[in-house]
Amino acid sequence: MSNSSLTYLHPEITGIVSAWLDHLAHERGAADRTVRAYGSDLRTFLAFLAEHRGGAPSAAELAGLPLVDFRAWLAALQHKGLARSSINRAAAAVRGFYRFTARTQGRSNTALLTLRTPRLKRRLPRPLPVEAARRLTEAAGGADWIGHRDAALLLLLYGAGLRIGEALGLDRGALADDPATTTSLVVTGKGGRQRMVPILPMVAQALAAYAGACPFALARDDALFRGARGKRLQQGVVQARVRDLRRALGLPETATPHALRHSFATHLLGDGADLRTIQELLGHASLSTTQGYTGVDADRLRALYARAHPRA
Template sequence: MADALARWLDLEQATRDRSPHTINAYRADLLAFLSFIGGYHGAAATPKSLGGLRQGDMRAFAASERARGLGARSLARRQSAVRSFLRWLSDREGHDLSAALSARSPKYARTLPRPLSPEQAQEALETVATGHQTPWVAARDVAVMTLLWGCGLRISEALGLDGRDWPFRDSLTITGKGGKERHVPVLPVARDAVAGYLRQCPWRLAPDAPLFRGVRGGRLNTDQISGALRRARAALGLPPTATPHALRHSFATHLLSAGGDLRTIQELLGHASLSTTQVYTGIDDTHLMAVYRAAHPRG
Protein backbone atom coordinates (compact mmCIF):
# COMPACT_ATOMS: atom_id res chain seq x y z
CA MET A 1 0.00 0.00 0.00
CA ALA A 2 2.84 2.34 0.87
CA ASP A 3 4.47 1.59 -2.49
CA ALA A 4 1.24 2.30 -4.38
CA LEU A 5 0.72 5.59 -2.54
CA ALA A 6 4.31 6.68 -3.18
CA ARG A 7 3.99 5.84 -6.89
CA TRP A 8 0.78 7.84 -7.23
CA LEU A 9 2.23 10.87 -5.43
CA ASP A 10 5.35 10.74 -7.62
CA LEU A 11 3.14 10.60 -10.71
CA GLU A 12 1.07 13.56 -9.55
CA GLN A 13 4.18 15.61 -8.93
CA ALA A 14 5.83 14.65 -12.22
CA THR A 15 2.91 14.82 -14.65
CA ARG A 16 0.66 17.42 -13.04
CA ASP A 17 3.39 19.69 -11.68
CA ARG A 18 1.95 19.65 -8.17
CA SER A 19 3.67 21.80 -5.56
CA PRO A 20 5.33 20.17 -2.51
CA HIS A 21 2.58 21.66 -0.36
CA THR A 22 -0.11 19.99 -2.49
CA ILE A 23 1.72 16.65 -2.43
CA ASN A 24 1.96 16.78 1.36
CA ALA A 25 -1.75 17.58 1.58
CA TYR A 26 -2.60 14.67 -0.73
CA ARG A 27 -0.45 12.33 1.36
CA ALA A 28 -2.27 13.38 4.53
CA ASP A 29 -5.65 12.96 2.80
CA LEU A 30 -4.84 9.44 1.62
CA LEU A 31 -3.33 8.33 4.92
CA ALA A 32 -6.47 9.50 6.72
CA PHE A 33 -8.62 7.54 4.27
CA LEU A 34 -6.54 4.36 4.39
CA SER A 35 -6.43 4.49 8.19
CA PHE A 36 -10.21 4.80 8.33
CA ILE A 37 -10.81 1.98 5.83
CA GLY A 38 -8.45 -0.29 7.79
CA GLY A 39 -10.32 0.33 11.02
CA TYR A 40 -13.74 0.17 9.35
CA HIS A 41 -13.06 -3.26 7.83
CA GLY A 42 -10.88 -4.57 10.63
CA ALA A 43 -7.85 -5.18 8.39
CA ALA A 44 -5.14 -3.02 6.88
CA ALA A 45 -6.06 -1.66 3.47
CA THR A 46 -4.19 -3.18 0.51
CA PRO A 47 -4.38 -2.43 -3.23
CA LYS A 48 -6.33 -5.67 -3.61
CA SER A 49 -8.80 -5.04 -0.79
CA LEU A 50 -9.58 -1.55 -2.07
CA GLY A 51 -11.05 -3.20 -5.13
CA GLY A 52 -14.05 -4.13 -2.99
CA LEU A 53 -14.91 -0.57 -1.94
CA ARG A 54 -18.53 0.47 -2.28
CA GLN A 55 -20.43 3.71 -2.04
CA GLY A 56 -21.29 2.94 1.59
CA ASP A 57 -17.58 2.89 2.49
CA MET A 58 -17.11 6.36 1.02
CA ARG A 59 -20.17 7.67 2.83
CA ALA A 60 -18.95 6.19 6.12
CA PHE A 61 -15.57 7.87 5.63
CA ALA A 62 -17.26 11.22 4.93
CA ALA A 63 -19.45 10.86 8.03
CA SER A 64 -16.42 10.03 10.16
CA GLU A 65 -14.53 13.09 8.91
CA ARG A 66 -17.49 15.36 9.54
CA ALA A 67 -17.85 13.95 13.06
CA ARG A 68 -14.20 14.86 13.68
CA GLY A 69 -15.05 18.46 12.76
CA LEU A 70 -13.71 18.63 9.21
CA GLY A 71 -15.48 21.39 7.28
CA ALA A 72 -17.33 20.83 4.00
CA ARG A 73 -14.65 22.52 1.90
CA SER A 74 -11.80 20.52 3.45
CA LEU A 75 -13.79 17.31 3.17
CA ALA A 76 -14.50 17.98 -0.52
CA ARG A 77 -10.77 18.43 -1.16
CA ARG A 78 -9.95 15.28 0.80
CA GLN A 79 -12.51 13.23 -1.14
CA SER A 80 -11.20 14.62 -4.43
CA ALA A 81 -7.70 13.38 -3.61
CA VAL A 82 -9.08 9.98 -2.61
CA ARG A 83 -11.06 9.63 -5.84
CA SER A 84 -8.04 10.56 -7.94
CA PHE A 85 -5.96 7.92 -6.21
CA LEU A 86 -8.70 5.27 -6.54
CA ARG A 87 -9.13 5.99 -10.27
CA TRP A 88 -5.40 5.50 -10.77
CA LEU A 89 -5.44 2.34 -8.64
CA SER A 90 -8.41 0.87 -10.50
CA ASP A 91 -6.57 1.28 -13.82
CA ARG A 92 -3.41 -0.23 -12.34
CA GLU A 93 -5.08 -3.18 -10.58
CA GLY A 94 -8.00 -3.77 -12.93
CA HIS A 95 -10.64 -2.93 -10.28
CA ASP A 96 -14.17 -1.73 -10.99
CA LEU A 97 -14.57 1.11 -8.50
CA SER A 98 -17.38 2.91 -10.31
CA ALA A 99 -19.75 2.43 -7.36
CA ALA A 100 -17.33 3.91 -4.83
CA LEU A 101 -16.37 6.75 -7.16
CA SER A 102 -20.01 7.74 -7.63
CA ALA A 103 -20.27 9.03 -4.04
CA ARG A 104 -20.86 12.78 -4.08
CA SER A 105 -18.75 15.38 -2.35
CA PRO A 106 -20.45 17.82 0.02
CA LYS A 107 -21.55 21.15 -1.38
CA TYR A 108 -20.15 24.27 0.17
CA ALA A 109 -20.48 27.98 -0.40
CA ARG A 110 -17.23 29.52 -1.56
CA THR A 111 -16.39 32.39 0.75
CA LEU A 112 -15.59 35.68 -0.91
CA PRO A 113 -12.14 37.20 -0.39
CA ARG A 114 -12.22 40.32 1.74
CA PRO A 115 -10.04 42.97 0.13
CA LEU A 116 -9.18 46.39 1.50
CA SER A 117 -10.52 49.49 -0.15
CA PRO A 118 -7.89 51.62 -1.93
CA GLU A 119 -8.10 54.11 0.94
CA GLN A 120 -7.64 51.40 3.58
CA ALA A 121 -4.69 49.91 1.74
CA GLN A 122 -3.01 53.30 1.42
CA GLU A 123 -3.60 54.11 5.08
CA ALA A 124 -2.18 50.74 6.08
CA LEU A 125 1.02 51.37 4.10
CA GLU A 126 1.40 54.84 5.59
CA THR A 127 0.96 53.43 9.10
CA VAL A 128 3.48 50.65 8.48
CA ALA A 129 5.98 53.26 7.21
CA THR A 130 6.11 54.80 10.69
CA GLY A 131 5.34 51.68 12.68
CA HIS A 132 8.87 50.47 13.45
CA GLN A 133 11.62 52.22 15.39
CA THR A 134 14.24 51.02 12.88
CA PRO A 135 13.76 53.01 9.64
CA TRP A 136 15.14 50.39 7.26
CA VAL A 137 12.81 47.74 8.72
CA ALA A 138 9.81 50.01 8.21
CA ALA A 139 10.95 50.71 4.62
CA ARG A 140 11.34 46.96 4.03
CA ASP A 141 7.83 46.18 5.27
CA VAL A 142 6.36 48.91 3.07
CA ALA A 143 8.27 47.58 0.05
CA VAL A 144 6.96 44.04 0.55
CA MET A 145 3.38 45.17 1.03
CA THR A 146 3.57 47.43 -2.01
CA LEU A 147 4.53 44.40 -4.10
CA LEU A 148 1.55 42.47 -2.73
CA TRP A 149 -0.90 45.27 -3.45
CA GLY A 150 0.70 46.75 -6.57
CA CYS A 151 1.71 43.51 -8.31
CA GLY A 152 -0.66 40.93 -6.84
CA LEU A 153 2.14 38.72 -5.55
CA ARG A 154 1.64 36.03 -2.96
CA ILE A 155 3.69 36.84 0.12
CA SER A 156 5.81 33.71 -0.46
CA GLU A 157 6.58 34.97 -3.98
CA ALA A 158 7.64 38.39 -2.74
CA LEU A 159 9.82 36.99 0.03
CA GLY A 160 11.33 34.46 -2.39
CA LEU A 161 12.92 37.20 -4.52
CA ASP A 162 16.73 37.29 -4.54
CA GLY A 163 19.35 39.91 -5.23
CA ARG A 164 19.61 38.77 -8.84
CA ASP A 165 16.02 39.92 -9.40
CA TRP A 166 17.03 43.53 -8.78
CA PRO A 167 16.86 46.01 -10.43
CA PHE A 168 13.30 45.35 -11.51
CA ARG A 169 12.55 45.80 -15.18
CA ASP A 170 9.11 46.61 -16.51
CA SER A 171 7.95 43.18 -15.42
CA LEU A 172 8.95 40.45 -12.98
CA THR A 173 9.14 36.76 -13.84
CA ILE A 174 7.48 35.00 -10.93
CA THR A 175 7.54 31.25 -10.30
CA GLY A 176 4.27 30.49 -8.56
CA LYS A 177 2.40 27.39 -7.44
CA GLY A 178 3.34 24.20 -9.23
CA GLY A 179 6.46 25.83 -10.68
CA LYS A 180 4.41 27.84 -13.19
CA GLU A 181 5.97 31.06 -14.40
CA ARG A 182 4.12 34.28 -15.09
CA HIS A 183 5.13 37.83 -15.99
CA VAL A 184 3.87 40.57 -13.70
CA PRO A 185 4.16 44.27 -14.61
CA VAL A 186 5.97 46.35 -11.99
CA LEU A 187 4.52 49.76 -11.22
CA PRO A 188 6.97 52.64 -10.60
CA VAL A 189 5.62 53.00 -7.05
CA ALA A 190 6.61 49.40 -6.29
CA ARG A 191 10.05 49.84 -7.84
CA ASP A 192 10.57 53.05 -5.85
CA ALA A 193 9.51 51.39 -2.59
CA VAL A 194 12.03 48.56 -3.04
CA ALA A 195 14.75 51.03 -4.04
CA GLY A 196 14.04 53.06 -0.89
CA TYR A 197 14.39 49.96 1.25
CA LEU A 198 17.64 48.89 -0.40
CA ARG A 199 19.21 52.33 0.14
CA GLN A 200 18.70 51.91 3.88
CA CYS A 201 19.26 48.15 4.25
CA PRO A 202 22.49 47.45 6.20
CA TRP A 203 23.09 44.17 4.34
CA ARG A 204 24.98 44.04 1.06
CA LEU A 205 22.89 43.02 -1.94
CA ALA A 206 24.24 39.83 -3.51
CA PRO A 207 22.79 37.77 -6.40
CA ASP A 208 22.31 34.63 -4.32
CA ALA A 209 21.16 36.42 -1.17
CA PRO A 210 17.54 37.22 -0.31
CA LEU A 211 16.25 40.58 -1.50
CA PHE A 212 14.22 41.08 1.68
CA ARG A 213 16.15 40.39 4.86
CA GLY A 214 15.28 39.89 8.48
CA VAL A 215 17.05 41.91 11.16
CA ARG A 216 19.76 39.24 11.43
CA GLY A 217 20.39 39.12 7.71
CA GLY A 218 18.49 35.94 6.84
CA ARG A 219 15.53 35.69 4.53
CA LEU A 220 12.53 37.60 5.82
CA ASN A 221 9.65 35.40 6.98
CA THR A 222 5.93 35.92 6.68
CA ASP A 223 5.38 36.36 10.43
CA GLN A 224 7.27 39.66 10.45
CA ILE A 225 5.15 41.11 7.64
CA SER A 226 1.97 39.78 9.22
CA GLY A 227 2.97 41.39 12.51
CA ALA A 228 3.59 44.77 10.89
CA LEU A 229 0.19 44.71 9.20
CA ARG A 230 -1.47 43.47 12.39
CA ARG A 231 -0.15 46.51 14.28
CA ALA A 232 -1.33 48.83 11.50
CA ARG A 233 -4.71 47.09 11.51
CA ALA A 234 -5.10 47.72 15.23
CA ALA A 235 -4.09 51.37 14.88
CA LEU A 236 -6.57 51.98 12.06
CA GLY A 237 -9.43 49.86 13.36
CA LEU A 238 -9.37 47.57 10.32
CA PRO A 239 -11.04 44.13 10.46
CA PRO A 240 -9.06 40.94 11.23
CA THR A 241 -9.32 40.02 7.54
CA ALA A 242 -6.82 42.81 6.73
CA THR A 243 -3.89 40.43 6.23
CA PRO A 244 -0.98 40.37 3.75
CA HIS A 245 -3.01 38.06 1.50
CA ALA A 246 -5.86 40.58 1.56
CA LEU A 247 -3.52 42.99 -0.24
CA ARG A 248 -3.30 40.48 -3.11
CA HIS A 249 -7.10 40.25 -3.09
CA SER A 250 -7.19 44.05 -3.17
CA PHE A 251 -4.96 44.08 -6.26
CA ALA A 252 -7.43 41.85 -8.13
CA THR A 253 -10.55 43.61 -6.93
CA HIS A 254 -9.27 47.10 -7.71
CA LEU A 255 -8.23 45.99 -11.20
CA LEU A 256 -11.66 44.50 -11.83
CA SER A 257 -13.39 47.65 -10.58
CA ALA A 258 -11.25 49.71 -12.95
CA GLY A 259 -12.40 47.65 -15.94
CA GLY A 260 -9.80 44.87 -16.04
CA ASP A 261 -10.89 41.66 -17.72
CA LEU A 262 -10.91 38.34 -15.90
CA ARG A 263 -8.49 36.58 -18.26
CA THR A 264 -5.82 39.23 -17.72
CA ILE A 265 -6.33 39.20 -13.96
CA GLN A 266 -6.13 35.39 -14.01
CA GLU A 267 -2.73 35.57 -15.74
CA LEU A 268 -1.43 38.26 -13.40
CA LEU A 269 -2.45 36.31 -10.31
CA GLY A 270 -1.19 32.98 -11.66
CA HIS A 271 -4.48 31.15 -11.18
CA ALA A 272 -4.60 27.81 -12.96
CA SER A 273 -8.36 28.03 -13.45
CA LEU A 274 -10.52 30.98 -14.46
CA SER A 275 -13.15 29.81 -11.96
CA THR A 276 -10.72 30.75 -9.17
CA THR A 277 -10.49 34.29 -10.52
CA GLN A 278 -14.23 34.58 -11.06
CA VAL A 279 -14.76 34.76 -7.29
CA TYR A 280 -13.75 38.43 -7.55
CA THR A 281 -16.82 39.20 -9.66
CA GLY A 282 -18.86 38.28 -6.58
CA ILE A 283 -17.05 40.98 -4.60
CA ASP A 284 -17.72 43.53 -7.32
CA ASP A 285 -21.40 42.56 -7.48
CA THR A 286 -21.68 42.86 -3.69
CA HIS A 287 -20.18 46.35 -3.83
CA LEU A 288 -22.53 47.40 -6.63
CA MET A 289 -25.59 46.17 -4.72
CA ALA A 290 -24.48 48.02 -1.60
CA VAL A 291 -24.14 51.25 -3.60
CA TYR A 292 -27.52 50.61 -5.24
CA ARG A 293 -29.30 50.05 -1.94
CA ALA A 294 -27.74 53.16 -0.43
CA ALA A 295 -28.53 55.41 -3.40
CA HIS A 296 -31.84 54.15 -4.74
CA PRO A 297 -34.85 56.09 -3.41
CA ARG A 298 -36.69 52.83 -2.71
CA GLY A 299 -33.64 50.92 -1.46
Protein backbone atom coordinates (compact mmCIF):
# COMPACT_ATOMS: atom_id res chain seq x y z
CA MET A 1 0.00 0.00 0.00
CA SER A 2 1.38 3.40 -0.93
CA ASN A 3 1.92 6.16 1.59
CA SER A 4 -0.58 8.32 -0.31
CA SER A 5 -3.39 6.16 1.04
CA LEU A 6 -2.62 7.52 4.51
CA THR A 7 -4.17 10.83 3.38
CA TYR A 8 -7.50 9.02 3.17
CA LEU A 9 -7.54 8.61 6.95
CA HIS A 10 -9.88 10.92 8.80
CA PRO A 11 -7.96 12.84 11.51
CA GLU A 12 -9.95 11.28 14.36
CA ILE A 13 -9.43 7.80 12.93
CA THR A 14 -5.64 8.04 12.79
CA GLY A 15 -5.28 7.89 16.58
CA ILE A 16 -7.76 5.02 16.89
CA VAL A 17 -5.88 2.99 14.29
CA SER A 18 -2.61 3.57 16.16
CA ALA A 19 -4.21 2.58 19.46
CA TRP A 20 -5.60 -0.61 17.91
CA LEU A 21 -2.24 -1.63 16.45
CA ASP A 22 -0.60 -0.93 19.81
CA HIS A 23 -3.27 -3.10 21.46
CA LEU A 24 -2.51 -5.95 19.06
CA ALA A 25 1.21 -5.75 19.65
CA HIS A 26 1.38 -5.25 23.40
CA GLU A 27 -1.85 -6.60 24.88
CA ARG A 28 -2.69 -9.38 22.43
CA GLY A 29 0.95 -10.30 21.85
CA ALA A 30 0.57 -10.45 18.06
CA ALA A 31 3.73 -10.95 16.02
CA ASP A 32 5.22 -7.91 14.30
CA ARG A 33 4.39 -9.41 10.92
CA THR A 34 0.75 -9.85 11.90
CA VAL A 35 0.50 -6.28 13.20
CA ARG A 36 1.95 -4.93 9.96
CA ALA A 37 -0.38 -7.05 7.81
CA TYR A 38 -3.49 -6.09 9.79
CA GLY A 39 -2.50 -2.43 9.71
CA SER A 40 -2.07 -2.58 5.95
CA ASP A 41 -5.41 -4.36 5.52
CA LEU A 42 -7.25 -1.81 7.63
CA ARG A 43 -5.73 1.20 5.91
CA THR A 44 -6.51 -0.29 2.51
CA PHE A 45 -10.11 -0.71 3.66
CA LEU A 46 -10.29 2.91 4.80
CA ALA A 47 -8.69 4.12 1.57
CA PHE A 48 -11.29 2.19 -0.43
CA LEU A 49 -14.09 3.80 1.57
CA ALA A 50 -12.65 7.27 0.98
CA GLU A 51 -12.72 6.71 -2.77
CA HIS A 52 -16.00 4.80 -2.75
CA ARG A 53 -17.86 7.36 -0.64
CA GLY A 54 -16.07 10.50 -1.75
CA GLY A 55 -14.27 11.33 1.48
CA ALA A 56 -12.42 9.87 4.45
CA PRO A 57 -15.00 8.30 6.80
CA SER A 58 -15.29 9.57 10.37
CA ALA A 59 -15.77 7.30 13.38
CA ALA A 60 -19.53 7.90 13.29
CA GLU A 61 -19.68 7.10 9.58
CA LEU A 62 -17.77 3.87 10.11
CA ALA A 63 -20.24 2.87 12.80
CA GLY A 64 -23.14 3.51 10.43
CA LEU A 65 -21.57 1.89 7.37
CA PRO A 66 -24.17 -0.22 5.53
CA LEU A 67 -23.62 -3.82 4.46
CA VAL A 68 -23.54 -2.82 0.79
CA ASP A 69 -20.30 -0.87 1.37
CA PHE A 70 -18.61 -3.83 3.05
CA ARG A 71 -19.67 -6.02 0.14
CA ALA A 72 -18.34 -3.49 -2.36
CA TRP A 73 -14.99 -3.57 -0.57
CA LEU A 74 -14.81 -7.37 -0.75
CA ALA A 75 -15.75 -7.25 -4.42
CA ALA A 76 -12.93 -4.77 -5.04
CA LEU A 77 -10.45 -7.12 -3.37
CA GLN A 78 -11.66 -10.01 -5.50
CA HIS A 79 -11.41 -7.86 -8.63
CA LYS A 80 -7.75 -7.21 -7.78
CA GLY A 81 -7.16 -10.95 -7.83
CA LEU A 82 -6.40 -11.39 -4.13
CA ALA A 83 -6.39 -14.94 -2.86
CA ARG A 84 -9.30 -16.03 -0.69
CA SER A 85 -6.97 -16.38 2.27
CA SER A 86 -5.82 -12.76 1.85
CA ILE A 87 -9.41 -11.54 1.60
CA ASN A 88 -10.37 -13.44 4.74
CA ARG A 89 -7.37 -12.03 6.58
CA ALA A 90 -8.38 -8.50 5.54
CA ALA A 91 -11.92 -9.14 6.78
CA ALA A 92 -10.53 -10.45 10.07
CA ALA A 93 -8.49 -7.27 10.46
CA VAL A 94 -11.52 -5.04 9.86
CA ARG A 95 -13.66 -7.08 12.25
CA GLY A 96 -10.93 -6.87 14.88
CA PHE A 97 -10.74 -3.11 14.48
CA TYR A 98 -14.51 -2.78 14.85
CA ARG A 99 -14.48 -4.92 18.00
CA PHE A 100 -11.79 -2.64 19.40
CA THR A 101 -13.76 0.53 18.61
CA ALA A 102 -16.92 -0.98 20.10
CA ARG A 103 -15.08 -1.66 23.33
CA THR A 104 -13.08 1.56 23.54
CA GLN A 105 -15.25 4.07 21.68
CA GLY A 106 -18.72 2.61 22.20
CA ARG A 107 -19.26 2.46 18.43
CA SER A 108 -20.35 -0.86 16.93
CA ASN A 109 -21.64 -1.86 13.50
CA THR A 110 -24.26 -4.60 13.28
CA ALA A 111 -24.04 -4.80 9.47
CA LEU A 112 -20.55 -6.27 9.74
CA LEU A 113 -21.95 -9.23 11.67
CA THR A 114 -23.81 -10.43 8.57
CA LEU A 115 -20.90 -9.99 6.16
CA ARG A 116 -19.93 -13.26 4.50
CA THR A 117 -16.40 -13.84 3.29
CA PRO A 118 -15.20 -16.31 0.64
CA ARG A 119 -15.10 -19.91 1.78
CA LEU A 120 -11.60 -21.32 2.03
CA LYS A 121 -10.77 -24.70 0.62
CA ARG A 122 -10.01 -26.98 3.52
CA ARG A 123 -6.38 -28.02 3.46
CA LEU A 124 -5.21 -31.17 5.12
CA PRO A 125 -2.55 -30.82 7.78
CA ARG A 126 1.01 -31.31 6.57
CA PRO A 127 2.86 -33.13 9.33
CA LEU A 128 6.54 -34.00 9.37
CA PRO A 129 7.81 -37.55 9.10
CA VAL A 130 8.85 -39.01 12.45
CA GLU A 131 12.55 -38.73 11.66
CA ALA A 132 12.22 -35.09 10.52
CA ALA A 133 10.32 -34.15 13.69
CA ARG A 134 13.02 -35.83 15.78
CA ARG A 135 15.82 -34.01 13.97
CA LEU A 136 14.07 -30.66 14.33
CA THR A 137 13.49 -30.97 18.06
CA GLU A 138 17.01 -32.25 18.68
CA ALA A 139 18.64 -29.50 16.59
CA ALA A 140 16.88 -26.82 18.65
CA GLY A 141 18.92 -27.68 21.72
CA GLY A 142 22.08 -25.91 22.82
CA ALA A 143 24.38 -25.45 25.78
CA ASP A 144 23.04 -22.02 26.76
CA TRP A 145 19.68 -21.31 28.39
CA ILE A 146 18.10 -20.24 25.10
CA GLY A 147 19.03 -23.59 23.61
CA HIS A 148 17.40 -25.33 26.56
CA ARG A 149 14.34 -23.09 26.11
CA ASP A 150 13.96 -23.82 22.41
CA ALA A 151 14.40 -27.56 22.90
CA ALA A 152 11.81 -27.63 25.70
CA LEU A 153 9.34 -25.56 23.69
CA LEU A 154 9.54 -27.62 20.49
CA LEU A 155 9.35 -30.85 22.46
CA LEU A 156 6.22 -29.50 24.14
CA LEU A 157 4.64 -28.81 20.74
CA TYR A 158 5.56 -32.22 19.36
CA GLY A 159 5.27 -34.24 22.56
CA ALA A 160 1.98 -32.78 23.80
CA GLY A 161 0.34 -31.32 20.69
CA LEU A 162 0.06 -27.76 21.99
CA ARG A 163 -0.61 -24.78 19.78
CA ILE A 164 2.31 -22.40 19.88
CA GLY A 165 0.12 -19.72 21.49
CA GLU A 166 -0.95 -22.18 24.18
CA ALA A 167 2.65 -23.06 24.99
CA LEU A 168 3.81 -19.44 25.10
CA GLY A 169 0.81 -18.56 27.29
CA LEU A 170 1.90 -20.97 30.03
CA ASP A 171 3.03 -19.62 33.38
CA ARG A 172 5.63 -21.28 35.61
CA GLY A 173 2.84 -22.45 37.91
CA ALA A 174 1.62 -24.83 35.21
CA LEU A 175 4.55 -27.12 36.04
CA ALA A 176 5.15 -29.07 39.23
CA ASP A 177 7.39 -27.50 41.87
CA ASP A 178 10.05 -29.84 40.53
CA PRO A 179 9.46 -29.49 36.77
CA ALA A 180 11.01 -32.91 36.11
CA THR A 181 8.09 -34.54 37.95
CA THR A 182 5.42 -32.82 35.83
CA THR A 183 3.04 -35.45 34.45
CA SER A 184 0.30 -33.21 33.04
CA LEU A 185 -0.54 -29.63 32.18
CA VAL A 186 -3.79 -27.70 32.25
CA VAL A 187 -3.83 -25.83 28.95
CA THR A 188 -6.16 -22.99 28.00
CA GLY A 189 -7.07 -23.22 24.32
CA LYS A 190 -9.36 -21.42 21.92
CA GLY A 191 -12.49 -19.94 23.39
CA GLY A 192 -10.99 -20.20 26.87
CA ARG A 193 -11.57 -23.96 26.89
CA GLN A 194 -9.25 -25.82 29.24
CA ARG A 195 -7.98 -29.36 28.83
CA MET A 196 -5.64 -31.69 30.65
CA VAL A 197 -2.62 -32.73 28.60
CA PRO A 198 -0.31 -35.59 29.66
CA ILE A 199 3.41 -34.81 29.61
CA LEU A 200 5.99 -37.41 28.63
CA PRO A 201 9.00 -37.85 30.94
CA MET A 202 11.43 -36.64 28.25
CA VAL A 203 9.37 -33.46 27.81
CA ALA A 204 9.29 -32.91 31.58
CA GLN A 205 13.07 -33.36 31.72
CA ALA A 206 13.55 -30.80 28.93
CA LEU A 207 11.29 -28.34 30.78
CA ALA A 208 13.27 -28.92 33.98
CA ALA A 209 16.56 -28.32 32.17
CA TYR A 210 15.25 -25.05 30.79
CA ALA A 211 13.78 -23.91 34.12
CA GLY A 212 17.10 -24.61 35.82
CA ALA A 213 19.12 -22.75 33.18
CA CYS A 214 16.83 -19.73 32.75
CA PRO A 215 18.57 -16.64 34.16
CA PHE A 216 15.29 -14.95 35.07
CA ALA A 217 13.27 -15.59 38.21
CA LEU A 218 10.37 -17.91 37.38
CA ALA A 219 7.68 -17.15 39.96
CA ARG A 220 4.47 -19.18 39.67
CA ASP A 221 2.51 -16.33 38.08
CA ASP A 222 5.30 -15.35 35.69
CA ALA A 223 5.61 -16.39 32.04
CA LEU A 224 7.30 -19.77 31.67
CA PHE A 225 8.98 -19.14 28.33
CA ARG A 226 11.03 -15.94 28.25
CA GLY A 227 12.61 -13.91 25.52
CA ALA A 228 16.21 -12.70 25.65
CA ARG A 229 15.18 -9.64 27.70
CA GLY A 230 13.07 -11.56 30.16
CA LYS A 231 9.61 -10.80 28.78
CA ARG A 232 7.15 -13.45 27.62
CA LEU A 233 8.51 -15.10 24.48
CA GLN A 234 6.78 -14.01 21.26
CA GLN A 235 5.65 -16.27 18.44
CA GLY A 236 7.69 -14.43 15.84
CA VAL A 237 10.92 -15.36 17.65
CA VAL A 238 9.98 -19.04 17.67
CA GLN A 239 8.92 -19.01 14.03
CA ALA A 240 12.21 -17.40 13.01
CA ARG A 241 14.16 -19.98 15.00
CA VAL A 242 12.34 -22.89 13.36
CA ARG A 243 12.83 -21.26 9.97
CA ASP A 244 16.60 -21.18 10.55
CA LEU A 245 16.61 -24.76 11.77
CA ARG A 246 14.71 -26.16 8.81
CA ARG A 247 17.07 -24.42 6.39
CA ALA A 248 20.08 -25.85 8.19
CA LEU A 249 18.52 -29.32 8.21
CA GLY A 250 17.25 -29.18 4.64
CA LEU A 251 13.62 -29.60 5.72
CA PRO A 252 10.69 -28.27 3.65
CA GLU A 253 9.00 -24.93 4.32
CA THR A 254 6.08 -26.85 5.81
CA ALA A 255 8.32 -27.57 8.83
CA THR A 256 6.80 -24.95 11.13
CA PRO A 257 5.97 -24.85 14.85
CA HIS A 258 2.35 -25.69 14.02
CA ALA A 259 3.49 -28.64 11.90
CA LEU A 260 4.83 -30.21 15.09
CA ARG A 261 1.31 -30.17 16.54
CA HIS A 262 0.01 -31.84 13.38
CA SER A 263 2.84 -34.35 13.57
CA PHE A 264 1.91 -35.17 17.17
CA ALA A 265 -1.64 -36.06 16.14
CA THR A 266 -0.73 -37.86 12.93
CA HIS A 267 1.92 -40.01 14.57
CA LEU A 268 -0.52 -40.93 17.36
CA LEU A 269 -3.05 -41.93 14.71
CA GLY A 270 -0.40 -43.98 12.95
CA ASP A 271 0.29 -45.86 16.18
CA GLY A 272 -3.37 -46.71 16.67
CA ALA A 273 -4.80 -43.89 18.78
CA ASP A 274 -8.50 -43.23 18.19
CA LEU A 275 -9.84 -39.92 16.92
CA ARG A 276 -11.79 -39.14 20.09
CA THR A 277 -8.63 -39.34 22.17
CA ILE A 278 -6.73 -37.17 19.69
CA GLN A 279 -9.61 -34.68 19.70
CA GLU A 280 -9.37 -34.34 23.49
CA LEU A 281 -5.59 -34.00 23.43
CA LEU A 282 -5.68 -31.31 20.73
CA GLY A 283 -8.57 -29.41 22.28
CA HIS A 284 -10.71 -29.45 19.14
CA ALA A 285 -14.30 -28.40 19.81
CA SER A 286 -15.56 -30.59 16.97
CA LEU A 287 -14.56 -34.09 15.92
CA SER A 288 -14.88 -33.00 12.28
CA THR A 289 -11.78 -30.83 12.76
CA THR A 290 -9.83 -33.80 14.08
CA GLN A 291 -11.05 -35.98 11.22
CA GLY A 292 -8.88 -33.95 8.88
CA TYR A 293 -5.96 -35.98 10.15
CA THR A 294 -7.41 -39.17 8.68
CA GLY A 295 -6.69 -37.88 5.19
CA VAL A 296 -3.02 -37.57 6.05
CA ASP A 297 -2.62 -41.21 6.97
CA ALA A 298 -4.87 -42.66 4.28
CA ASP A 299 -2.29 -45.22 3.11
CA ARG A 300 -1.99 -46.70 6.58
CA LEU A 301 -5.75 -46.81 7.05
CA ARG A 302 -6.21 -48.62 3.72
CA ALA A 303 -3.54 -51.16 4.66
CA LEU A 304 -5.16 -51.70 8.07
CA TYR A 305 -8.54 -52.17 6.39
CA ALA A 306 -7.09 -54.69 3.95
CA ARG A 307 -5.58 -56.75 6.78
CA ALA A 308 -8.47 -56.57 9.24
CA HIS A 309 -11.73 -56.61 7.27
CA PRO A 310 -13.14 -60.13 6.78
CA ARG A 311 -14.13 -59.38 3.17
CA ALA A 312 -10.88 -57.68 2.18
